[in-house]
Amino acid sequence: MRQSQLFTKTLKEVPSDEEAKNAILLIRAGYIHKEMAGVYQLLPLGLRVVEKIKQIVREEMNAIGTQEMIATNLQRKELWERTGRWSDQVVDVWFKSTLKTGAEVGFAWSHEEPLADMMKNHISSYKDLPVYIYQFQNKLRNELRAKSGMMRGREFIMKDAYSFCRSEEDHTAYYEACKEAYLRSFERMGVGEDTYVTFADGGAFTQYSHEFQTVCDAGEDLCYINREKKIAINEEVFSAEACKELGVIPEEMEKVKTAEVGNIFNFGRQKAEDVGLFYDEENGDKTAVWMGSYGIGITRMMGVLVEKFADEKGIVWPESVSPYKVHLVGLQTDDAQIRDWVDGIYTAFQRRGVEVLYDDRYLRPGQKFADADLLGVPYRIVASKKTKEEGRFEVVHRASGDVQYLSEEELYTTFAGT
Numbered sequence: 001m002r003q004s005q006l007f008t009k010t011l012k013e014v015p016s017d018e019e020a021k022n023a024i025l026l027i028r029a030g031y032i033h034k035e036m037a038g039v040y041q042l043l044p045l046g047l048r049v050v051e052k053i054k055q056i057v058r059e060e061m062n063a064i065g066t067q068e069m070i071a072t073n074l075q076r077k078e079l080w081e082r083t084g085r086w087s088d089q090v091v092d093v094w095f096k097s098t099l100k101t102g103a104e105v106g107f108a109w110s111h112e113e114p115l116a117d118m119m120k121n122h123i124s125s126y127k128d129l130p131v132y133i134y135q136f137q138n139k140l141r142n143e144l145r146a147k148s149g150m151m152r153g154r155e156f157i158m159k160d161a162y163s164f165c166r167s168e169e170d171h172t173a174y175y176e177a178c179k180e181a182y183l184r185s186f187e188r189m190g191v192g193e194d195t196y197v198t199f200a201d202g203g204a205f206t207q208y209s210h211e212f213q214t215v216c217d218a219g220e221d222l223c224y225i226n227r228e229k230k231i232a233i234n235e236e237v238f239s240a241e242a243c244k245e246l247g248v249i250p251e252e253m254e255k256v257k258t259a260e261v262g263n264i265f266n267f268g269r270q271k272a273e274d275v276g277l278f279y280d281e282e283n284g285d286k287t288a289v290w291m292g293s294y295g296i297g298i299t300r301m302m303g304v305l306v307e308k309f310a311d312e313k314g315i316v317w318p319e320s321v322s323p324y325k326v327h328l329v330g331l332q333t334d335d336a337q338i339r340d341w342v343d344g345i346y347t348a349f350q351r352r353g354v355e356v357l358y359d360d361r362y363l364r365p366g367q368k369f370a371d372a373d374l375l376g377v378p379y380r381i382v383a384s385k386k387t388k389e390e391g392r393f394e395v396v397h398r399a400s401g402d403v404q405y406l407s408e409e410e411l412y413t414t415f416a417g418t
């Protein structure tokens with residue numbers, strides 16, 4: 001991508017109506033546009049990051065046999081009434097509207113009820129089980145406070161998955177596989193070390209649910225963690241008893257701020273009973289399906305990654321989610337000879353399949369470097385008159401500040417095919 005073609009501009013000033021670091025940096029760098037509190041447009045650069053995060057999660061969900069689909073945002077009232085969740089007293093984040101016919105509809109804050117209901121068309125016998133589905137979808141939630149930027153949206157992208165199993169044994173196998181898939185996903189996004197499977201309030205069915213909490217100062221949750229044993233307990237359920245059950249003592253738990261990046265639930269057979277999702281067992285018995293649900297906050301994760309890795313100069317993306325792999329910064333490109341030469345390097349990168357952002361703008365070097373720091377692409381490569389003369393390129397690693405000097409050939413071998 002040529003930066004001269006990118007319609008988004010970087011901003012020096014901090015937007016006055018924004019207080020979350022992640023949103024401030026993402027707006028300044030042109031990744032997102034704030035439409036209103038908790039509602040952000042994804043601009044071309046932001047979309048690339050979101051697609052990278054989604055692709056990691058997609059690969060891990062596919063690997064455990066989960067099938068991708070997309071459900072609708074408009075939902076039927078009666079489905080939620082049946083399970084007692086239409087009421088604003090029970091679900092306090094509903095957005096609702098009314099059709100011209102007078103019928104009330106809800107905007108998707110979650111999908112358990114509609115997708116369980118849909119499965120009645122596809123599950124009738126034990127032979128139809130198990131089924132695992134997932135989607136990436138915009139959730140709408142009328143959150144009371146939306147002051148954490150991308151970390152708490154009123155409209156945000158979630159990956160939600162639902163499992164439909166014949167037995168508790170099958171359910172547990174998928175539940176554990178999903179836990180592992182989540183941990184692999186977070187590892188690939190660069191937060192493996194700081195992300196904990198966390199014991200949290202389980203609601204009606206199980207004693208605990210499992211949250212995935214990433215240590216993050218801007219997070220809204222509080223957890224007690226043990227870094228060595230890799231155990232975490234949400235403060236909601238933290239007690240001497242809970243510690244004992246997990247084989248730790250309260251004194252060895254450290255209290256930290258965290259962001260919930262994922263959450264998995266076991267519904268047992270209850271949800272299917274409420275919704276009316278039954279199948280015929282081998283002996284002919286009508287049996288309720290064993291269900292689970294599994295969420296990851298895709299856009300929240302984008303915010304968390306900015307919060308965790310940014311420095312005083314701007315965003316620092318983990319390589320796996322960065323919109324581009326290298327940022328080629330051309331200097332003195334107003335000189336036609338230099339410009340043609342740097343254009344050639346850009347084309348050579350593209351030919352080799354390297355994702356490259358090319359700063360071909362006619363601006364002062366200082367401004368280009370400041371923008372590169374703000375944008376946070378992992379490797380900045382400078383191509384100037386001096387580079388051309390000396391035949392060696394300065395490559396700066398954004399995260400560490402380490403500088404390498406590479407020949408043109410080495411540039412391609414280093415960045416192609418990785």
Ligand code: ATP
Nearest residue numbers: 143151152153156158260261262263295296297300
């Ligand atoms: P929270 O306690 O933070 O409100 P939740 O328990 O309501 O989260 P779930 O309904 O389990 O969250 O949703 C699954 C995942 O979606 C969460 O783990 C989180 O990562 C993400 N998520 C939830 N609410 C939001 C939001 N308002 N904005 C962005 N991501 C969200």
Ligand code: MG
Nearest residue numbers: 093141143152
């Ligand atoms: Mg919530």
